[in-house]
Amino acid sequence: MATIKLENLTKKFNKVIAVNNVSLTIKDGEFIILLGPSGCGKTTTLLTIAGIYRPTGGAIYMNDTIMNDIPPRYRKIGMVFQNYALYPHMTVFENIAFPLRTVKDISKTDIKTKVEELADKMRIASLLERKPSELSGGQQQRVAIARALAKEPQILLFDEPLSNLDAKLRIIMRGELKRLQETLGITTVYVTHDQSEAMALADRVAVFNHGILQQIGSPEDIYYSPRNIFVAGFLGSPSMNFLSGTRLIKNEGTAYIEKEGKKLVEVPSKNLDKFENAPSEDLILGFRPEDCKIVPNDEIGIPGKIYLLEHLGREVVVNIEAFGNIFKVIADPESRFEKEQRVVLKLKPDRVHLFDSKTEAAVF
Amino acid sequence: MTKGEYYKIGFLQRNSSKIFNVTVYALLIVLSSPIVLAYAWLFLRSFSTGMAHGFIPTGLTFSNWRFMWEQISGLPNVWHVTFNTFILGGSVAGVVLLVSSMSGFALSRFAFKGQGKLLLLLLMLHAFPTVSLMVAIFYILRMTHLLNSLLGVILLRASMDIPWATWIIKGFYDGIPREIEWAGAIDGYSRISIWRKVLLPMVKPGLIVIAVFEFLSGWSEFIFITTFIFSNKWWTLSQYTYTALGGYRFADYGLLTAISVWYILPVTILFIFANKYMTQMSLGGIKG
Numbered sequence: 001m002a003t004i005k006l007e008n009l010t011k012k013f014n015k016v017i018a019v020n021n022v023s024l025t026i027k028d029g030e031f032i033i034l035l036g037p038s039g040c041g042k043t044t045t046l047l048t049i050a051g052i053y054r055p056t057g058g059a060i061y062m063n064d065t066i067m068n069d070i071p072p073r074y075r076k077i078g079m080v081f082q083n084y085a086l087y088p089h090m091t092v093f094e095n096i097a098f099p100l101r102t103v104k105d106i107s108k109t110d111i112k113t114k115v116e117e118l119a120d121k122m123r124i125a126s127l128l129e130r131k132p133s134e135l136s137g138g139q140q141q142r143v144a145i146a147r148a149l150a151k152e153p154q155i156l157l158f159d160e161p162l163s164n165l166d167a168k169l170r171i172i173m174r175g176e177l178k179r180l181q182e183t184l185g186i187t188t189v190y191v192t193h194d195q196s197e198a199m200a201l202a203d204r205v206a207v208f209n210h211g212i213l214q215q216i217g218s219p220e221d222i223y224y225s226p227r228n229i230f231v232a233g234f235l236g237s238p239s240m241n242f243l244s245g246t247r248l249i250k251n252e253g254t255a256y257i258e259k260e261g262k263k264l265v266e267v268p269s270k271n272l273d274k275f276e277n278a279p280s281e282d283l284i285l286g287f288r289p290e291d292c293k294i295v296p297n298d299e300i301g302i303p304g305k306i307y308l309l310e311h312l313g314r315e316v317v318v319n320i321e322a323f324g325n326i327f328k329v330i331a332d333p334e335s336r337f338e339k340e341q342r343v344v345l346k347l348k349p350d351r352v353h354l355f356d357s358k359t360e361a362a363v364f
Numbered sequence: 365m366t367k368g369e370y371y372k373i374g375f376l377q378r379n380s381s382k383i384f385n386v387t388v389y390a391l392l393i394v395l396s397s398p399i400v401l402a403y404a405w406l407f408l409r410s411f412s413t414g415m416a417h418g419f420i421p422t423g424l425t426f427s428n429w430r431f432m433w434e435q436i437s438g439l440p441n442v443w444h445v446t447f448n449t450f451i452l453g454g455s456v457a458g459v460v461l462l463v464s465s466m467s468g469f470a471l472s473r474f475a476f477k478g479q480g481k482l483l484l485l486l487l488m489l490h491a492f493p494t495v496s497l498m499v500a501i502f503y504i505l506r507m508t509h510l511l512n513s514l515l516g517v518i519l520l521r522a523s524m525d526i527p528w529a530t531w532i533i534k535g536f537y538d539g540i541p542r543e544i545e546w547a548g549a550i551d552g553y554s555r556i557s558i559w560r561k562v563l564l565p566m567v568k569p570g571l572i573v574i575a576v577f578e579f580l581s582g583w584s585e586f587i588f589i590t591t592f593i594f595s596n597k598w599w600t601l602s603q604y605t606y607t608a609l610g611g612y613r614f615a616d617y618g619l620l621t622a623i624s625v626w627y628i629l630p631v632t633i634l635f636i637f638a639n640k641y642m643t644q645m646s647l648g649g650i651k652g
Contacts, residue, residue: 052546072549079550085543089565102552151552 002063002076002154002187003028004049010057011044018044020211021058029185031178033198035234036208042191043159045208049189050157051075062155073102075155078148082160084140086132092119092143093128099150118146138169145180156181158190162197174200195235199223207231229360232286232353238317238328240286243302244357245323248280256300257285257354259323263300265347271364278356278363286353289330293346294318294337301344302327306337320345403628410622428618432626436619439608440596442626449583449600450630452518456582457575459522460529465571467526468533469559473545483534486527494524498591505592514598517588525581529574536570537563572641576634583631601627 004026011019019041026032034042047053049060051072060067067075078099086095096115100106119125122142132140141161148156161177162170178201181188192198198205199219206216207230215227226232232240246259248267255267264285295301304322311333318329318337322345329345331337354363405419410428412421431442471483501520502511510516540563548558564571586602593599599607605627608620635642 047546050546050550052549071554072546073552073554075550077550079547081543081547083541083543085541085547087544087547087562087566089568099551147547147551
């Protein structure tokens with residue numbers, strides 16, 4: 001199969017730097033997701049891997065061969081686009097057969113067998129004579145995947161494949177994609193802006209912002225140990241709560257994070273040595289909505305008052321106003337809270353994140 | 365709103381569109397009647413011995429159509445002329461299609477310096493009246509030894525129409541998402557085969573429109589024929605009809621109408637077949 005290596009990959013459009021000095025290695029058979037907001041360079045990176053764009057700087061290797069100037073058709077890749085990019089004038093059969101027709105010495109019966117096999121696999125066998133315009137979004141998606149698989153590519157590329165589907169179908173297709181990739185074991189690069197998709201599908205996630213690779217790691221890594229504020233805020237829904245203007249204080253051998261004289265949370269002693277290379281003033285405290293408890297009163301914690309309750313069935317999102325911010329906290333739907341009620345947010349000390357407000361990098 | 369009001373509004377809404385349609389059709393019928401009547405008269409006159417009071421056929425005859433099997437003095441063989449006309453129309457359509465299908469693609473897809481200005485210039489070129497160029501064209505044709513040759517007229521007519529056709533087909537290419545080309549590239553095709561196998565079929569409605577209009581453009585070409593063709597060996601039907609009309613020897617309206625009907629007949633047939641694509645174009649291009 002195939003490995004991919006990007007080495008200081010840079011892509012400029014005139015003066016705009018779309019991808020800035022990105023280096024990453026994708027292992028054979030790995031499912032890697034490029035995640036980030038729109039305009040962050042993830043799609044450009046994907047199209048450069050595909051060979052649609054030529055890198056301005058750096059190099060792309062596939063199986064240790066440099067691919068910078070190799071046209072897409074020699075790269076042994078299959079690609080699925082957001083708008084599916086099916087050929088509207090061809091039937092489903094013709095669409096899937098189209099890549100096969102470039103294979104040397106392939107017979108008509110071989111093409112037919114192969115197309116039917118793929119159609120079976122993607123469960124579109126009954127649609128082969130239809131035109132793409134006669135298919136639903138989900139069916140078009142299946143055709144696009146079948147077409148991408150036709151030439152048995154070494155690498156599969158997906159560009160936001162699920163974002164044109166409705167929410168329910170998206171969850172179904174997400175599962176199917178994951179299963180398909182696991183069965184085929186094809187190295188897969190998948191672009192999305194949907195963090196839950198990334199968490200659900202990826203072996204590893206590469207988070208992009210402003211053309212720069214922010215962090216790469218397993219979904220757990222990225223979620224539990226974000227390297228900077230951007231990554232911390234991009235993953236998770238509701239997203240991480242941030243409180244700026246906090247600092248580190250030490251009191252009788254115990255360290256706390258405090259703001260305006262109020263002790264917010266204890267700092268575990270294992271994290272103290274991380275302050276050697278970081279400031280102890282002007283810090284940003286971060287905590288996830290699920291990593292805290294709402295209590296009526298406590299010495300240590302964030303004091304605030306309940307601003308809004310969002311009942312979501314399985315859970316309730318409690319909005320708490322404190323220090324002029326609104327914090328979102330996930331609570332048990334059984335719990336009885338009322339608006340305007342004064343409460344204290346009790347954070348889990350080992351789940352708290354701290355960021356340097358100047359560099360936005362995580363202290364821990 | 366009361367129920368009564370509700371129904372009243374419903375009634376107006378349902379019927380106002382009907383009233384509107386009837387009005388529009390009535391207006392269109394009145395406006396187009398002179399043309400329709402003129403063609404009807406032309407057709408009837410070509411098969412009748414004469415017209416009483418100007419519009420009632422007096423008797424059936426085919427003698428008006430004798431130019432098809434007899435030599436008419438002062439006019440060349442009509443079959444030869446018709447053949448020439450087909451050659452002219454077909455070749456103009458062919459040349460324009462060949463060039464514009466490529467130039468339109470280039471203008472749609474490749475960003476280059478001065479692209480916007482070039483597009484504007486293309487439109488301006490089309491706005492120039494052809495007559496103002498006649499002298500210059502004469503010199504060019506003489507230099508290239510294309511005077512008195514059908515090839516010269518073919519190239520002239522094509523060059524006059526290529527800007528327009530390029531503009532039209534560019535619009536069709538613009539409507540094709542880039543991803544389709546990318547998919548073709550990934551599926552294993554070179555740029556030229558993507559253009560041929562994927563893009564050309566997708567802009568087919570545009571190509572058909574251009575083919576029809578350019579065939580017509582060549583079919584009805586008159587000024588270049590009458591100016592740059594000196595031998596009736598290269599005449600086309602426009603010159604043939606003009607000569608028949610203008611020749612002082614003729615006061616034979618039967619013959620003239622028959623020739624006119626012969627001249628417009630192929631065009632009418634072409635339009636009937638191409639109608640589907642023409643209306644598609646006015647809706648603005650490609651359907652997904």
